[in-house]
Amino acid sequence: MGISTPTVGEIQYEFSKKVFTELLNNKPKFVDYLNTEKTPLLLMDTEGVKSRYVQIKYHMPDVEVYYAVKANDHPQVIKVLVEVGAGFEVASVRELQEVLSAGASPERIISSNPVKPPEFIDFAYSSGVQRFAVDSFSEIDKIQRIAPRARIYVRITVPNEGSDWPLSRKFGTDPDTALEILDYSRRKGLIPIGITFHVGSQCNNLRNWFIAIKRASLLWNKAKDRGIRLLTLNMGGGIPVRYSYESVKIEDIAYYVKGLLRKYFPVPPYELQIEPGRGIVGDQGLMITKVIGKAERGNEKWLYIDTGVFNGLAEAIGGIRYPFYLESKGELKEWTIGGVSCDSMDVVARNVFLPEPEVGQLLYIPSAGAYTTVYASEFNGFPKPRVICL
Numbered sequence: 001m002g003i004s005t006p007t008v009g010e011i012q013y014e015f016s017k018k019v020f021t022e023l024l025n026n027k028p029k030f031v032d033y034l035n036t037e038k039t040p041l042l043l044m045d046t047e048g049v050k051s052r053y054v055q056i057k058y059h060m061p062d063v064e065v066y067y068a069v070k071a072n073d074h075p076q077v078i079k080v081l082v083e084v085g086a087g088f089e090v091a092s093v094r095e096l097q098e099v100l101s102a103g104a105s106p107e108r109i110i111s112s113n114p115v116k117p118p119e120f121i122d123f124a125y126s127s128g129v130q131r132f133a134v135d136s137f138s139e140i141d142k143i144q145r146i147a148p149r150a151r152i153y154v155r156i157t158v159p160n161e162g163s164d165w166p167l168s169r170k171f172g173t174d175p176d177t178a179l180e181i182l183d184y185s186r187r188k189g190l191i192p193i194g195i196t197f198h199v200g201s202q203c204n205n206l207r208n209w210f211i212a213i214k215r216a217s218l219l220w221n222k223a224k225d226r227g228i229r230l231l232t233l234n235m236g237g238g239i240p241v242r243y244s245y246e247s248v249k250i251e252d253i254a255y256y257v258k259g260l261l262r263k264y265f266p267v268p269p270y271e272l273q274i275e276p277g278r279g280i281v282g283d284q285g286l287m288i289t290k291v292i293g294k295a296e297r298g299n300e301k302w303l304y305i306d307t308g309v310f311n312g313l314a315e316a317i318g319g320i321r322y323p324f325y326l327e328s329k330g331e332l333k334e335w336t337i338g339g340v341s342c343d344s345m346d347v348v349a350r351n352v353f354l355p356e357p358e359v360g361q362l363l364y365i366p367s368a369g370a371y372t373t374v375y376a377s378e379f380n381g382f383p384k385p386r387v388i389c390l
């Protein structure tokens with residue numbers, strides 16, 4: 001009688017099953033929709049969204065939370081976050097209109113995209129939004145022309161290692177240039193107020209926060225030596241959620257970040273901010289898709305579902321590894337999961353262990369609340385997921 005060691009596939013599938021089962025235990029109201037005919041469907045738990053916000057505030061009571069609307073802009077999601085007192089981070093006229101019409105106050109709205117369309121700056125400033133991120137001199141010139149007394153915070157680059165969705169390649173500047181940008185904004189009549197960074201989305205590497213906070217504190221002190229008294233430290237997004245592997249918990253991030261802040265900001269900034277997107281909505285959604293076909297290509301077993309990287313699962317091509325679950329028993333086999341469109345880049349996942357599905361069977365994808373519907377198009381004529389908020 002030997003002890004049998006579980007295979008990689010068994011471990012992977014057990015984890016997905018655990019994520020799915022726990023999701024249903026926490027969200028019994030999802031159960032009524034598990035046999036839906038009309039797929040793809042995204043179920044969102046708006047009470048859960050609220051609880052996530054409250055949980056983050058509980059662990060970081062001194063930090064103002066600005067929800068990054070880009071993660072999921074569903075009106076119900078925005079509505080519950082307004083009710084619970086969240087601030088909002090927006091990038092476009094439409095996002096801003098959505099949060100304003102849901103009742104958010106302009107003083108609780110910031111814009112952290114460092115390069116903004118002039119129409120957006122104009123609309124935001126005239127609506128009462130005053131705080132804008134920058135990472136270039138040219139953005140200062142643009143803002144100064146449109147919003148002459150705007151408040152400016154500068155984005156610095158920080159390591160994004162270990163973040164499944166890195167963001168530092170496109171935005172941010174080095175601390176020396178950031179200092180010059182802050183100084184330039186002051187000379188232009190704008191009001192330099194702070195520093196921002198982003199450790200990368202789905203960040204499971206606490207070291208990124210360490211380097212970021214340390215780097216920000218050096219810049220903060222150099223600005224002070226130049227007579228620029230900053231008020232705001234914005235620590236961006238990055239809070240991870242559980243996908244096909246466990247993620248760092250918010251309480252651990254909060255504990256670590258608070259320690260770093262005590263060390264590197266002995267005099268606390270007037271306002272500490274974070275702007276999570278994924279960390280608030282990511283694990284509050286369940287995507288329900290349907291298996292529409294199967295094929296064997298050489299040694300590879302393929303299954304095809306009615307969602308894909310163009311109509312809901314875009315992040316699958318950039319490093320997000322969703323868990324997958326099927327209500328089936330039987331031997332686990334290794335699958336490549338193809339999306340619904342004709343495009344060959346529409347591959348949702350590889351090396352996924354699942355029991356053999358029937359065509360027509362539902363495939364469940366937990367942790368699909370962030371960056372799914374917002375990215376979706378109707379490429380090839382396939383619909384975006386319906387969304388039901390419960």
Ligand SMILES: Cc1ncc(COP(=O)(O)O)c(C=O)c1O
Nearest residue numbers: 068112201202237238276277278
């Ligand atoms: C400027 C900015 N803030 C916040 C976020 C939200 O990040 P996350 O979803 O990792 O919390 C993003 C994501 O792209 C961002 O670009």
